[in-house]
Amino acid sequence: MIRTPLRPLARILRAREHGENPDEIEAENRRLRHEAIQHKARRRAEGRLVLMAGFFLLAFGTVGVRMGVLASSNPSEPRSQVLSAQIISQRADITDRRGRVLATNLLTHSVYAHPQQMVDPIGAAQGLARIFPDLSEEKLIRDFTGNRKFMWIKRKISPEQMQAVHDIGEPGLLFGPREMRIYPNGDLASHILGGSGFGNEGVSSAEVLGVAGVEKAFDNWLRDPSNDGAPLALSIDLSAQAAMEEVLASGMALMSAKGAAGILMEVETGEILAMASLPDFDPNNRPRPLLKGDASDSPLFxxxxxxxxxxxxxxxxxxxxxxxxxxxxxxxxxxxxxxxxxxxxxxxxxxxxxxxxxxxxxxxxxxxxxxxxxxxxxxxxxxxxxxxxxxxxxxxxxxxxxxxxxxxxxxxxxxxxxxxxxxxxxxxxxxxxxxxxxxxxxxxxxxxxxxxxxxxxxxxxxxxxxxxxxxxxxxxxxxxxxxxxxxxxxxxxxxxxxxxxxxxxxxxxxxxxxxxxxxxxxxxxxxxxxDPKYVLIVTLDEPSVxxxxxxxxxxxxxxxxxxxxxxxxxxxxxxxxxxxxxxxxxxxxxxxxxxxxxxxxxxxxxxxx
Structure with a gap:
């Protein structure tokens, strides 16, 4: 912006020629400049007031509309929507073709320790070693008397074990609720189901992930909350599966075979009613995979x-x-x-x-x-x-x-x-x-x-x-x-x-x-x-009779x-x-x-x- 000088030379010279006072010219220019500044400040203030009035009008209007919507809608139970949650603990059941449960969830607890909060760390270590024989008392004492602020004791415990830990009376031993995956039929259909394990873990929840079989193949589906807990219905028939595994096990023993496999399949649909591989395993206590040797020697194969x-x-x-x-x-x-x-x-x-x-x-x-x-x-x-x-x-x-x-x-x-x-x-x-x-x-x-x-x-x-x-x-x-x-x-x-x-x-x-x-x-x-309805395959590995x-x-x-x-x-x-x-x-x-x-x-x- 070009500023007008307070004492413009041309006007000063003309004023002197006509005998006028040059200071009046400067006073007039100063007055005009101050009026322009005041006008500009007034316009800026008016704009801010209009903007603030619009903001308040929009805010109160939104609140009013929301109150009107809530007043006219039916009451419902509020749901928590936390998009940043990292642990999804709910997992859908797996059933056979008749709705019988093959895999489901059980509410259990974990136990963890805050060693810095313990009153009697040595007594706590001795008590835990008695409850959980697989834990080392010496290691627990070292951990409890060291500088650790947090440590897991057991990620899954039974109600009886929980009560026994509670009876120790140590304030530094705490429990966290969580779901665990259980297979109520034990080793039945173990290769089909595969098994599961824990992913992300917290003191109050744990993520259950599939590690093999259909548990892993359908992991995302089983964990998807949008399915509203609907079970995954497999084609197998639990009774047929049990019978196949029983007969195969007897035949395997009778024929002195190293292993056996059986498949019963519907011809028209391709649905498998029973499929077994022996030896098998219990997915509730899935064994570790072999790191060397013949893969077929592992029950996981x-x-x-x-x-x-x-x-x-x-x-x-x-x-x-x-x-x-x-x-x-x-x-x-x-x-x-x-x-x-x-x-x-x-x-x-x-x-x-x-x-x-x-x-x-x-x-x-x-x-x-x-x-x-x-x-x-x-x-x-x-x-x-x-x-x-x-x-x-x-x-x-x-x-x-x-x-x-x-x-x-x-x-x-x-x-x-x-x-x-x-x-x-x-x-x-x-x-x-x-x-x-x-x-x-x-x-x-x-x-x-x-x-x-x-x-x-x-x-x-x-x-x-x-x-x-x-x-x-x-x-x-x-x-x-x-x-x-x-x-x-x-x-x-x-x-x-x-x-x-x-x-x-x-x-x-x-x-x-x-x-x-x-x-x-x-x-x-x-x-x-x-009129073929079913196909049956029986394979024996290294039989002899x-x-x-x-x-x-x-x-x-x-x-x-x-x-x-x-x-x-x-x-x-x-x-x-x-x-x-x-x-x-x-x-x-x-x-x-x-x-x-x-x-x-x-x-x-x-x-x-």
Whole structure:
């Protein structure tokens, strides 16, 4: 701003020329300047008053509107909304398909100490050591008499322990409320549930986090307050799960097996009614993971989902079903079964010499390696790989467990002729029992792809048609004959029309090659064969049972009897009534007349020197 001078030179000179007093000019200019300053200050003050009046009007208006809203609304209980809270202690329950509780919360207490507030720290240490034998009295005395201001004593205590600590009468020992996760059924379904632990902790609450299984897979959902405490309903049936674990444990002991796995799955929905892996654990007291050695030696290892096994002759139905679908063969087609069969420097043998030719049906019934390889060669490597991939045998399963990605099948990086041949009869490609269950469910589901799930009642998109209904029907008929006159005759349970395939595969050595006396025996089945509703997989790790003065490790003598007992126990439990009439007379009649059953489906693959 340009200020007007008080004594402008031009006006002073003119005033002197006319005899006027120059001081009057200065006085007038000073008066005008003061008036301008006063006017500006007045405008500024008026603006501030208007601004303050507007602010007060807005504030009182907001309060008035809020009071009007509260006066016209229904009264309700106020809720605390603390966005900065770090610990969410509430966790939803987990139930089975019938609403029976598998995991829930229990209000308990923790005990902690303020050593600086203690009256008798040594007496307190002695009292705590008597209540909690795992605590060191000497260490407690050092901590209580040192410089520590806070320390945890126990993060979870029982009501009896709480009372005993209270009776010590030490003001420096304090209690904090918290929720703990409990599994009322103990080790039942332990691999499915997984377990939980504490995350962020405070003296008055603790964050419960899932550490494995569905507890970890659905951790965010289970902790989400917007679910209003709704439980997570799993597809498993608690009664069926208990029966499966009991029968598997008995079979495992009877067959002197290192481990066992079982899966019962609904064909149409893919829902798993029971899934067990033995040995198991109690999620209320979850053991520590192994840091070295074989992972399968740990009870935490889920053989059904994480196990990567060569599943042997259970794979033979896949190339046969594909060849039926492509109309390369029919059930009565003659297949060259002359043994041994040479591929490169390798010889592929059958356990017995089945003669120069078998029907396609008898290739499955007698479990001929040579006949299966001949059929796989009709398909070609690319078509064989494409079909196995469509069955889900190249990728991890979509099961809702954090362990699922660790169960990715071990697929050969290259597929020369000998690899394509061995994969056809279940060697060279390692997959989990759950992969096998899903693949067999796809066949049982008239060729539509089935994805396994642990969630009950969830709508899922319809699976891809990977096999024609006609080819699936014929494949089921072949599997039915494996039970009626083949390697799985002990699986016959009257009224339930079991169809299935045995598989006995030598276990690979970590250093290369295979053990001669260690196998994985598997029976993959579906029932009833006339209209399959369920798929059942039983796998035993390193079984051995006395037979005819010697030992037998084949699936027909180990996994099959266990599967039969499971069907006897589970079928009535899940509401499946036994039938008295043969379900597949019209289909079975189209096959060759029955022949004497062959021995078990052991394979031999030796180098031709």
């Amino acid at each position: 889920n053989r059904a989902v994480q196990g990567q096994y060569e599943l042997g002759s259970t794979f033979k139905i896949f190339p046969v079903a594909q060849a039926l679908d492509l109309k390369l063969i029919n059930p009565n087609s003659g297949i060259n079964s002359k043994s041994p069969m040479k591929i490169g420097k390798y010889l592929i043998n059958d356990f017995n010499n089945y003669g120069p030719q078998l029907s396609a049906t008898d290739v499955i019934v007698k479990s001929s390696n040579v006949g299966t390889v001949r059929i796989a060669q009709m398909l070609g490597v690319e078509r064989q790989k494409d079909f196995l991939q469509k069955l889900g045998l190249f990728e991890p399963t979509s099961i809702e467990m954090v362990e699922a990605p660790t169960g990715r099948p071990l697929v050969p990086p290259r597929w020369p002729a000998v690899t394509a041949a061995t994969v056809a009869f279940g060697h060279g490609l390692a997959a989990s029992p759950l992969h096998l269950a899903a693949a067999y469910a796809t066949i049982a589901n008239r060729g539509k792809r089935v994805e396994p799930t642990l969630i009950h009642g969830r709508k899922r998109p319809e699976g891809e048609q990977v096999l024609s209904p006609r080819a699936a029907e014929l494949a089921i008929s072949m599997l039915r004959q494996v039970v009626t006159r083949g390697t799985a005759k002990q699986a016959e349970v009257e009224g339930y029309e079991i169809a299935g395939k045995t598989g006995t595969a030598d276990k690979p050595r970590p250093s290369g090659g295979y053990y001669k006396n260690k196998v994985i025996s598997t029976f993959a089945s579906m029932f009833p064969a006339s 006395g037979s005819g003065g010697g030992e037998s490790r084949t699936a027909g003598a180990t996994a099959v009897p266990v599967a039969a007992e499971l069907v006897r126990r589970l079928a009535p439990m899940i509401g499946l009534e036994a039938k008295t009439d043969e379900s597949l007379p019209s289909i079975a009649a189209r096959f060759q007349p029955h022949v004497e059953p062959g021995p078990h489906d052991e394979i031999k693959l030796v180098a031709n020197q």
